Amino acid sequence: MKKVCSLAFLTILLSSCQNNTKSSKDQAAAYQNAEFEQYSNRFVLALWKQFPSFGSAMGYHNCDAVLIPPTAEARQAENAFAHAHLDSLKQFKPEGLTPAAQMDLRMIQAHLKAILWSNDTEKAWQWNPALYNVCERFAEIANGNYGKLEERLKSITSRLAQVPDYYDAAKHNISNPTIEHTQLAIDQNLGGLSIFEKDIPAKVATANIDTATKAEILARCHIAAEAIRNYAEWLKTLPHKTPRSFRLGKELYKQKFHHEIQCGYTLDEMYTKALARKKELHGLMFNTAQQLWSKYLGQAKMPTDTLTMIRRVIEQISLKHTHPDSFQISIERQIPQLVAFIKQKDLITLDPRKPLVVRREPDYMAGVAGASISAPGPYDKEGNTYYNVGSLSGWPREKAESYLREYNQYTLQILNIHEAIPGHYTQLVYANQSPSIIKSIFGNGTMIEGWAVYTERMMLENGYGASEGRQEAEPEMWLMYYKWNLRSTCNFILDYSVHTLGMSREDGMKLLTQEAFQQQAEAEGKWKRVSVTQVQLCSYFTGYSEIYALREECKKAQGNAFRLKKFHEAFLSYGSAPVKYIRELMLANK
Numbered sequence: 219m220k221k222v223c224s225l226a227f228l229t230i231l232l233s234s235c236q237n238n239t240k241s242s243k244d245q246a247a248a249y250q251n252a253e254f255e256q257y258s259n260r261f262v263l264a265l266w267k268q269f270p271s272f273g274s275a276m277g278y279h280n281c282d283a284v285l286i287p288p289t290a291e292a293r294q295a296e297n298a299f300a301h302a303h304l305d306s307l308k309q310f311k312p313e314g315l316t317p318a319a320q321m322d323l324r325m326i327q328a329h330l331k332a333i334l335w336s337n338d339t340e341k342a343w344q345w346n347p348a349l350y351n352v353c354e355r356f357a358e359i360a361n362g363n364y365g366k367l368e369e370r371l372k373s374i375t376s377r378l379a380q381v382p383d384y385y386d387a388a389k390h391n392i393s394n395p396t397i398e399h400t401q402l403a404i405d406q407n408l409g410g411l412s413i414f415e416k417d418i419p420a421k422v423a424t425a426n427i428d429t430a431t432k433a434e435i436l437a438r439c440h441i442a443a444e445a446i447r448n449y450a451e452w453l454k455t456l457p458h459k460t461p462r463s464f465r466l467g468k469e470l471y472k473q474k475f476h477h478e479i480q481c482g483y484t485l486d487e488m489y490t491k492a493l494a495r496k497k498e499l500h501g502l503m504f505n506t507a508q509q510l511w512s513k514y515l516g517q518a519k520m521p522t523d524t525l526t527m528i529r530r531v532i533e534q535i536s537l538k539h540t541h542p543d544s545f546q547i548s549i550e551r552q553i554p555q556l557v558a559f560i561k562q563k564d565l566i567t568l569d570p571r572k573p574l575v576v577r578r579e580p581d582y583m584a585g586v587a588g589a590s591i592s593a594p595g596p597y598d599k600e601g602n603t604y605y606n607v608g609s610l611s612g613w614p615r616e617k618a619e620s621y622l623r624e625y626n627q628y629t630l631q632i633l634n635i636h637e638a639i640p641g642h643y644t645q646l647v648y649a650n651q652s653p654s655i656i657k658s659i660f661g662n663g664t665m666i667e668g669w670a671v672y673t674e675r676m677m678l679e680n681g682y683g684a685s686e687g688r689q690e691a692e693p694e695m696w697l698m699y700y701k702w703n704l705r706s707t708c709n710f711i712l713d714y715s716v717h718t719l720g721m722s723r724e725d726g727m728k729l730l731t732q733e734a735f736q737q738q739a740e741a742e743g744k745w746k747r748v749s750v751t752q753v754q755l756c757s758y759f760t761g762y763s764e765i766y767a768l769r770e771e772c773k774k775a776q777g778n779a780f781r782l783k784k785f786h787e788a789f790l791s792y793g794s795a796p797v798k799y800i801r802e803l804m805l806a807n808k
C-alpha cells in the first residue's frame with residue numbers, strides 16, 4: 219500500500235517533466251517485472267513438482283520418473299497449491315507490469331482457478347474413467363528423442379512402479395460414471411497395452427544395460443499391463459443402474475466455457491453468431507453450387523430445395539478422392555506444395571529447420587480425432603513434430619469410401635492447411651519461440667484452433683487452390699471450404715445444443731448430415747466425440763471468429779500500411795494466449 223502511494227506521489231510531483239516521469243515509471247515497472255519474472259520461474263518449477271506428468275508432457279524431463287496416483291490427498295494438495303499461488307499473485311498489480319507480463323499473470327490466475335473449478339465443481343474425476351490412462355506418457359518417454367535411451371528407461375522403471383497404485387486410486391474415485399466415458403476408457407486403455415507389451419520391450423532389447431535390469435523392466439511392464447487390463451475389466455463390470463448423463467447441463471457448461479474457452483464474447487453471443495454464420499454459409503454455398511451445377515450435372519433438373527441442390531453438387535465433387543492405401547502419402551506430398559505457396563505469396567515466415575514428420579496415428583490416440591499434431595514442448599525445442607494420421611487399413615470398404623469422400627481431393631488440402639501449414643504446426647513453432655514459458659505451457663486451445671481455422675480462409679482468400687494461371691481459388695475449392703467451415707460452425711451449434719439443450723442423437727445427426735452435408739461416418743465420429751468431450755468443439759468457431767474480427771479491425775486501423783505477413787507474425791509472436799488478450803496488445807501497439 220505504502221509503495222503504491224509514494225509512487226503515485228512521485229508521478230504527480232514530476233509530471234511537469236516528461237522525461238523524468240517516464241524514467242521513474244519505467245524503473246518502478248522494471249522492478250515489478252523483474253519480481254514477476256522471478257516469481258514466474260519459481261511458479262513453473264513448483265507447478266512441475268505438483269503436476270509432474272504435465273511437466274513431462276511439456277518436455278521438462280526431470281519429471282519423467284514420477285507418476286502421482288490421483289488420490290483425494292493429491293487433489294487436496296492441488297487445491298492448496300492453487301490457493302497459495304492465487305494468494306501470492308495478489309502482490310502484483312497488473313498496471314505495474316509490461317503488457318506481456320500482464321498477460322502471463324492473467325493466464326496463471328485463469329489456470330489456477332480452472333484447477334479449483336475442475337476439482338471442486340466439475341468433478342470429472344468422479345464420472346469420467348477415461349481421465350485415467352498412463353499409456354501416452356510412457357510411449358512419449360520411450361520414443362522420445364532426447365537424452366540417452368538408458369536414462370529414459372530408468373525413468374520408465376520408476377514410473378512403472380506407480381502404475382498399480384494409480385489405477386487403484388482411479389477405481390476409488392469413480393462413482394456413477396457415464397456409459398460413454400466408461401466405454402472410451404476401456405477402448406483407450408486396452409489400445410495402449412501394446413506400449414507395455416511391444417514398444418517398451420523392443421526398446422529394452424536394444425538398450426545397453428545388464429540382463430538383470432532388463433528382466434526387472436520387463437517384469438514391471440507385465441505388472442503395469444495387468445493393472446491396465448484389470449482396470450478395463452473392472453469398468454466392464456460396473457452396473458450403470460442410473461448412469462450419469464454425458465450431457466454437462468447449462469450451468470456447468472457455461473462455467474466450463476468460461477474457464478477453457480476464455481473468449482471476449484459470452485457463450486450465448488457466440489451461439490447467436492454460429493447460427494448466423496450457418497445461414498450465411500448456406501447462402502454462399504447456394505450461389506457456388508448453382509454456378510457449378512451444369513459442369514457436374516449437365517442437363518439434370520435442378521432441385522427446388524436449396525440444401526438438396528447443394529448436396530448433389532458436393533456429392534459429385536467428393537468423388538475425386540485418394541485410395542485408402544495412399545491416404546498418408548497424399549498428405550505427405552501436399553506439405554511441400556503448401557510451403558511453396560506461402561513463400562510465393564509472402565504470407566508468413568516458415569522455419570525450415572523444424573521438420574514435420576507424418577506418421578500413422580499411434581493406437582493410444584485412436585478414437586477421438588482423425589488427424590492431429592503432436593509438437594515438442596517448450597523445453598524440447600529440438601523434438602520432432604508429428605502429424606498423426608489415422609490409418610484406414612482394415613476398414614470395411616464402404617466405411618473407407620465414406621471417409622475418403624469426406625476427405626476428398628479438395629478437403630484433404632484444407633485439412634493439411636489446418637493441421638500442418640500454416641495452421642497448427644506453424645503456430646506451434648512460433649509458440650515455442652515465444653519468450654514466455656507461461657504462454658507456452660498454458661496454451662489457449664481457442665486461440666490454437668482458431669488460428670488453424672482462420673488460416674483455411676486466409677489461404678483461399680490469397681488464391682490457394684487456383685487452377686494453372688489463375689489468381690482466384692476454384693469454385694470447387696470454395697464450395698468444399700464453405701462445407702468445411704460449416705463444420706466448425708456446426709461443431710459449436712452441436713456441442714452447445716447437446717450439452718445445454720438436450721439435443722437428441724437423431725437431431726444431432728440431422729444437423730450434421732443434412733445441414734452440414736457430412737458423410738455418415740464423419741457425423742457418427744462427431745457424435746462419439748460430442749458425447750465424451752464438452753466445450754472443446756466450440757473452440758474452432760470461437761477462435762476463428764475472434765481472429766478474423768481482429769484482422770479486419772487491424773486492417774481498418776492501419777489502412778494502406780496494413781501487411782498481412784506482419785499481422786500474422788505479430789499475432790503469433792505473443793504465444794498461445796487467449797485472443798482477447800492478444801487483441802488488447804495488438805490494438806495498443808498499432
Ligand code: ZN
Nearest residue numbers: 537539619622
Ligand atoms: Zn470413391
Ligand code: ZN
Nearest residue numbers: 636642667670
Ligand atoms: Zn485443429
